Amino acid sequence: MAKMEVCACSLSLYSLQFIFCFIFRESKTSWDQEIRDDVIEECSKHGGVLHIFVDKASTQGNVYVKCPTIAAAVASVNSLHGRYFGGMYLMATGSGHTTKLL
DSSP states (O other): OOOOOOOOOSSSEEEEESSOOHHHHHHOSSHHHHHHHHHHHHHGGGTOOSEEEEOTTOSSOOEEEEOSSHHHHHHHHHHHTTOEETTEEOEEEEOOOGGGGO
């Protein structure tokens, strides 16, 4: 099945939803660091990451990412959107949630 191209973000920021759930959080002690490392590893293939925030209190499993360029953000979003991580279907979208990354 062909992967859907996600719209080009106007910012170098994006968010990942559903990257973790309650069960994942309860089953591992350093789950947030593991998610952070996995996202950084994947994004390094597309231009890298300037900042990442794993919202441990999020009920939707949100992770916010800031890339060095818009092109890197678009490539990362297109790579991650629709993939599975720990059994969860990822939704990657351009984000206006800049306060999480400041």
